[in-house]
Amino acid sequence: MYPTKIDLKAIKRFNTLPRRPRSPSGLVGNHWHFDLRFVYLEPPGHILFLIQPESTYIYTGRLPLGIPNKSQTLLFFPESGAEAAPEVAKALIHAFLDGFGIHQFDPKPPAPYAPWSLSTEDRELAAEVEKEFRRLGVREELCNIKATKAHVKTADKAFTQFWLTMIQGLSLPTPLMQAMVPPEGINFSVFKPRPWGEEETPDEMERALKYAQMFHRVDVKARQLPNSQVSAQMLEKTQAAMEFLESKSSEEAQKEADAGSDAAALDYAVRIQCNIGVKPNRSLHRYYLMRVIQSDTATKEQKSQAHGLLIDWFTSSAADSIFARYMFAAAHHANQSIILVGDASPAVLWFGLRILEPHAKNVLALNAQYKALWLALDKRHQEISKEQEKAEKKREKNSNRYICAAPSCYIQASKGAGLLRCAGACDPAVKPSYCSKECQRVDWKNHKPFCKHGAPCSILTKERDLPAVSQGESGDVLTIPIAGPDGRPMMLSTSTMSPEMLKMVQAWSLGEKPEGGNKTLDELMSKSKSKSSRFEEID
Structure with a gap:
């Protein structure tokens, strides 16, 4: 997907570079500390950050190398030291071979040189870059990379100065400018992505x-x-x-x-x-x-x-x-x-x-x-x-807006408290409601795959529309369509009947005998304080 190979000639050149305990100037030690940082400025991407702690001389290079378009840098997004090491190792080698970029500007650049030693904060990245150096054939004395926090503060301070020059051209308001915190070095040792994906279902x-x-x-x-x-x-x-x-x-x-x-x-x-x-x-x-x-x-x-x-x-x-x-x-x-x-x-x-x-x-x-x-x-x-304003106006006209989500159930409630809402992870705007646990159990197979954040609504469209019924009582009212004495459809509303009883009444009105329906309509109504129930004719 992105270049990870390195020319063998480059390895040979790197292995022949002089390796000195002091820098070419002789004023500071020739030790270099590196880390990997994610620059979130658009277009975002990772950079290799190198610093010579004594002189605070720094070098940065976008990763992966060999990609001319900065918008392609998100091709490289390692989640472990092992994933990062091939690009980091290659970038380290080229940094020293190219004299930290000086060669492309100076007609008479100084001779390149190899580091005396390398270090990084992340122990996992240190170990993996060592392995990658050995795999590439880098000479052994350069393969010993120390994991240490000794230079972290120095590196962070130097990077902050570099960062300020990067964000100055963004023309942001002062508060936002101050909020653009410089990224720290990535530590793979303290983060592991959680197991990803779901088990395959036989369904x-x-x-x-x-x-x-x-x-x-x-x-x-x-x-x-x-x-x-x-x-x-x-x-x-x-x-x-x-x-x-x-x-x-x-x-x-x-x-x-x-x-x-x-x-x-x-x-x-x-x-x-x-x-x-x-x-x-x-x-x-x-x-x-x-x-x-x-x-x-x-x-x-x-x-x-x-x-x-x-x-x-x-x-x-x-x-x-x-x-x-x-x-x-x-x-x-x-x-x-x-x-x-x-x-x-x-x-x-x-x-x-x-x-x-x-x-x-x-x-x-x-x-x-x-x-x-x-x-x-x-x-x-x-x-x-x-949508909320429209819904509020609709609620004013239609108080019976809560309908049981089970496909075969037509019970409505005048208030949300009259139904049971799904307690799962589905978003509130698409949560189904049920008149009973039985309806919830029946609809679970349909709703289960949708019961997660970001999933669409699982509520299936009813076979026929349910008209709104005006609310006659101040309490919770359940309503269900039934067949009237003359065969015309009617709505039965009650504040005392259970959903199960309402469904039994509906079955009786249609000439059906529900399971366990061994009582007459009169008996059901007499035990449910029928004075609280009312019938309304559907237009």
Whole structure:
């Protein structure tokens, strides 16, 4: 995906460079301390930071080497010392061979030289760079890299001065300028990404639903659908996903992706995350999405989807928190997703509203960038405000707005307290409510795949519309459609009957005898304080 090879001639040259205990000036020691830092200024990326502690002479180089376009630097996002070492080792070698960049400006540059010794703060990175040096054939005396915190304060102070020169050109207000905190060296030893992905489910329908949901969340057009149509479309997408996944194996999808198909790369990346025919693998998932982003043949929509899918890659890196570089990288991908297609997908808005905005209150630097993303969030807040205003007006006209989510149940409640709300992780705006635990149990198979943050609404459209009924009592009222004595549909409202009893009344009115319905309608009504119930004719 990015250059990791190094010319053998470069290794030979590096091995023959003079290695002195003192720098060429003879004034300071020839020891160098290095670390890896994530620069979150757009376009973000990682840099190798080198410092000679005694002289505080510094050198920085963007990683990976050999990429002319700075916007491509997120190709390199290591999560361990082992992943970082190949690029860091190569960058260290080239830094000394090129005289820290002086050769490209000075017609008569001084002769390059090798360090006497190297160190870094992160013990994991030190060990892995040592291994990489030995693998490349670097002479043994240069392969001993010390892990130490002795030079961290000096390195941080020097980098801060370098950082101030970087942000001066941003033309930011003074408070935001002061909030642009310089990044620290990455310590892989203290962070390990949590196990990623879900166990493969034997249920074909559930696998297809997860697959369809992933693409639904990064589809800008999905937001254009009315809420009443979302569930129906998800069922259609799920059915289409089932047919597609049956028609093409994951092995075939990988072959097509490796052959250069952008659509197949997206498909295979989602299969990896959903554990469909291939085990979840963070690095592999990100690899195929970055291929789409960097592709010359991918459409803007495909690239936007790849950026959207990567948001979850960064935000799911830790269980209870998110490290700074992951947050900034996720914001970058969300912003790019919008720029490409001119609108925000559900996944982008979910990240912005649920993660970015709360963290931006404490991390002010998040407010200084991502213009497209912040504009989209402002727009969404305006939409939410209008939707809430519209909903409030609708509630005034229709107090019986709470309906049991079970597909076969038509019980309505006058107040939210009259129904049981799902206590799972699904978002409040799409939480289903139920008239009883039995209805909740019946609907669980349908709702279970949706019971997670960011999932769309799982409530299925009823076979027939339920008209609103005016509220006659001040307390909680349950309502159900029944057949009147003359066969005309009517609504039965009660503040005393249980949902089970209401359903029995409905069955009796339709000439059916429900299970356990061994009592007459009169008996049921007499034990339920029938004076609290009322019948209204449906227009």
